[in-house]
Amino acid sequence: MEEFADLESQDGVRMPWNVFPVSKQEATDCVVPVSAIYTPLKPIPAMPVLPYSPIRCRTCRSVLNPFAIVDFAAKIWICPFCFQRNHFPPNYASISEENLPAELYTQCTTIEYESPMEAASSAPVPPVFLFVVDTCVIEEELGFLKSALSQAVDLLPDNSLVGLITFGTYVQVHELGFGLMPKSFVFKGSKEVTKDQILEQMGFFAKKPKPATGVIAGARDGLSSESIARFLLPASECEFALNSVLEELQKDPWPVPADQRATRCTSTALNVASCLLGACVPGSGGRIMAFVGGPATEGSGAIVSKDLSEPIRSHKDLDKDSAPFFHKAVKFYEGLSKQLVNQGHVLDVFACALDQVGLAELKVAVEKTGGLVVLAESFGHSVFKDSLKHVFQSTDYDLGLSFNGIFEVNCSKDIKIQGVIGPCASLEKRTPICSETIVGQGSTSAWKMCGLDRATSLCLVFDIVKKDTPDAVGQPTSNQFYLQFLTYYQHNNGQMRLRATTLSRRWVAGPGNIQDIISGFDQEAAAVVMARLVSFKMESEADFDPLRWLDRSLIRLCKRFGDYQKENPLSFSLSPRFSIFPQFIFHLRRSQFIQVFNNSPDETAYFRMILNRENVANSVVMIQPSLISYSFHSAPEPALLDVAAISADRILLLDAYFTVVIFHGATIAQWRKAGYQNQPEHEVFAQLLRAPKDDADAIIRERFPVPRLVVCDQHGSQARFLLARLNPSATYNNGAPAGPGGDIIFTDDASFDVFLDHLQRLVVQRS
Structure with a gap:
């Protein structure tokens, strides 16, 4: 998924589908909504900040961008959203193919404007803190x-x-x-x-x-x-x-x-x-x-x-x-x-x-x-x-608090916006790009963001309204479409700025192009969108059954994109593009966003509020924590989030976003209590104890809110913080043997293998 992370570092955007299905029906068949997770103020290396006001289309008010068609001789640009012809202002008179303004450079799909006239006329507004x-x-x-x-x-x-x-x-x-x-x-x-x-x-x-x-x-x-x-x-x-x-x-x-x-x-x-x-x-x-x-x-x-x-x-x-x-x-x-x-x-x-x-x-x-x-x-x-x-504190991990944001969306005519799930409020600006279907804060193409920072992320859900005309099914007249996100906000230096992000993606049509859709699937972004969607539905729909909804969605997705022979579960396989998605859904079903038992309404609200504002990388850690293993025999390495990872001579570091757990195996804990790490001949053991602590400190330093650190030993009371998040492949009643020095989990929950087995059998059934 590195290619999608690269796209995010350029524009602050992750999409479950980076190639869009061409019709509403095909989009429905894809199960995971056509959507985007956008971080408006994500720090982008080498992003230009232009000291002048943006040029806007006179019809749809979109901002000049690298996808505009430019007639250098006539000094005209054609808006890619509404195809309106716009004249360049006089100060662009010297524009040519060799002399392009920054906003037309192909790599400048995200750009910021800070108008000097505006800055000069108004003194920077001081931030206000009322305790x-x-x-x-x-x-x-x-x-x-x-x-x-x-x-x-x-x-x-x-x-x-x-x-x-x-x-x-x-x-x-x-x-x-x-x-x-x-x-x-x-x-x-x-x-x-x-x-x-x-x-x-x-x-x-x-x-x-x-x-x-x-x-x-x-x-x-x-x-x-x-x-x-x-x-x-x-x-x-x-x-x-x-x-x-x-x-x-x-x-x-x-x-x-x-x-x-x-x-x-x-x-x-x-x-x-x-x-x-x-x-x-x-x-x-x-x-x-x-x-x-x-x-x-x-x-x-x-x-x-x-x-x-x-x-x-x-x-x-x-x-x-x-x-x-x-x-x-x-x-x-x-x-x-x-x-x-x-x-x-x-x-x-x-x-x-x-x-x-x-x-x-x-x-x-x-x-x-x-x-x-x-x-x-x-x-x-x-x-x-x-x-x-x-x-x-204004260090490397500065939150970059900004104020008074207004977020607007513009898109090609074949796409409409259903709404936004995230920290914002509708400005009730009804435009032709608003869909009749509403998800989150809908019926608007503009939202107010009173407070936003470098990590604040919005989940935008789109509607495909492209008509299945004969030429669209065969060969679309143009298979490119465009999205533009505009964020007008008060920078933490007090000045007002406008950030414009313009994206281009392509349509694919017809049953023969399913491989193209598969190639553009981002399973991390898809898991985060499903997590936000299921949390939203749990709060807004009466009698909603989240587990049933997630299971049915996963079965439909696997039926659509899996390879299998009818009635033969062993024949089922998924493309590498989809292979981790069932695992994400398995952990999402067991997460604190869905399972409210043992959590108070306050805790559940807290977890969901953080999920609804964090970017994809952080949200994935909330859904499926990361586990790193430390031992004498090898360098620190990622371990499967499974009870089989526990061993008496290992230390495990679990990052579950809200808690960071350092778990010492039974033998390591015994040696530590005996004080071996304080003896000069056991310096290697002292280093082994220090390594997970240093890594945990690095995680804690850069995260907001700061996670709780739990240091525990195998068979100790606080080991529950780790055991609760592991796949229960070895439990007290399934007869699966724990490895030497390993552990079993006292639970009736199904393991991932059992979950996958049920999934395969249900997918290959005849409808």
């Missing part, structure tokens, strides 16, 4: 959180604006600009607060009368910059005031009876934060960073009552529709997400608690604004502390 901090936590947890926030404040860009809101029973908005003494405005946690009430109560019009008409938003629309600076100060100016408030921060003082939960008004605090940013800095890149340490029990977004005898909703409660708070909370956060999208602001959630905090309800607001999400057990855990540092 919303939960104080209903024990003193130790609050100490960890205050320490992490102090470090984060030191890492903020000097020009960024910073604000602070704390909440518990009440919401407190801290006035950082009043340096003489700590001062804050308090709102009742159980009451809904509007933007007008916030403006009134917080004295925004004390020195300047309130405008009689119009929207009040930001300095341009009637707010004085002094009143805004009371609550949002440049990081360079407010460091002392902010650290003073954090040092003095106390646990929520209101008493909590022994049989009750703390009164925590998370939703009211987020609403106040959203209204404050909407009033002060609408349309500029702003992030609400919420640090939540327990379940919301007050306000419209409450997930459980204060009574401890009532348990927090489980998956079973959601399935039976017996979670009394769930729908009201989701409705509240849907409204909040619309407000944030209109303002162009992002909601990030750092949820650190042993209990649930309401991430399942918050999911809609985080996803639609493109927010970051981190789930950990404590504010003292490395998963939280290192992830928070990762957000702000």
Whole structure:
């Protein structure tokens, strides 16, 4: 699959089908949807950034690209999407075949524009960070959180604006600009607060009368910059005031009876934060960073009552529709997400608690604004502390946080867009390229991405509408078609940029061309598309059976593209292009995206949110973890994700994306406990112990959210982190012998061999 990875490094795009079936029926027969996983801000080596505005087609507004047909004599270019003839502007007068502008170079299919006129007329917009901090936590947890926030404040860009809101029973908005003494405005946690009430109560019009008409938003629309600076100060100016408030921060003082939960008004605090940013800095890149340490029990977004005898909703409660708070909370956060999208602001959630905090309800607001999400057990855990540092540090692994994106799609007339699954919100821009069938956020060709970074990836699902006319079946008039993705966004240097990616792919028609379709199949991208699709269906379709849907899809795909004789399972074989796909589906069926048993609704929501925003390489690791084996006999090498990989004299490193596991075989663990690695004559053993630790550190350094590191021994209690992800080829009841020093798994799950055997028998059956 290296060729597809090369395509991705050039344009940030991976497609399950790199050669498209020519008709709707043929596309349906291909089972995996015609789709693309696109990473709008993927770092692309040697990508030109042009210091001028793009040339657009006057009909379809697509941007000039290498696939345009150019008449150098007449100074005209023909748009490959709508075939409109467009004149070049006067500044392109010297254009010729020997003197091409950068956007017509064949290798520049992805290019960025930064207009100097725009840059000169508007000063770079400073990013805004509004910290919303939960104080209903024990003193130790609050100490960890205050320490992490102090470090984060030191890492903020000097020009960024910073604000602070704390909440518990009440919401407190801290006035950082009043340096003489700590001062804050308090709102009742159980009451809904509007933007007008916030403006009134917080004295925004004390020195300047309130405008009689119009929207009040930001300095341009009637707010004085002094009143805004009371609550949002440049990081360079407010460091002392902010650290003073954090040092003095106390646990929520209101008493909590022994049989009750703390009164925590998370939703009211987020609403106040959203209204404050909407009033002060609408349309500029702003992030609400919420640090939540327990379940919301007050306000419209409450997930459980204060009574401890009532348990927090489980998956079973959601399935039976017996979670009394769930729908009201989701409705509240849907409204909040619309407000944030209109303002162009992002909601990030750092949820650190042993209990649930309401991430399942918050999911809609985080996803639609493109927010970051981190789930950990404590504010003292490395998963939280290192992830928070990762957000702000500008090292090799800089997240490249950008704001205020608008993503648009243009495509040839034979293709329509069904929708997008990923961190964005529909702008409801209905155009002729919108399909009647809707998947994810559909009925639009433009989406808002309030927050995006270098890893943010969208899954676009297309519809083939090409007609099966006689000449199309025989020999299409043109077998090339085009897609263009436009991302207009606020770069982290504060300037607005436009990135344009233009792709060309080809159609193939008729039954004789099945080999061409097979040659363009990318099984990693296909597995990721199926994972996003099945997660989306599980959340949006009642009574949806994910395992049945995945099994039927895989059987149909193998019937279509496998080689076999009817009623002869042994004759079944798949092209190397498809050979790993059944394995991906086997592991997807067993993954945390499908199997919700033993996971809370918050954990499931967290896993799916990360899946929906990560690129293909990271998503594949979530679906089918990678396993590396370390031993005295050979260099580190990939091992099969199978219980047979376990051996007493081996160390295994499992990368399951959310957790990284270092697993010591029984003999290795004994030697380590005996301290052999500390003796000079056993330096080789010390190196063997160090190698997986170094590799695990390298994985952890570059990943966001930072994974949990588990170091365990064979037969130890934490070995379950590895065993749960392995193919159970040797179990307690199937009689398969474990190798010398090996292991067996206590499970009733079918192994991959049994799964494949069933698949082959079902595929070769007569329909």
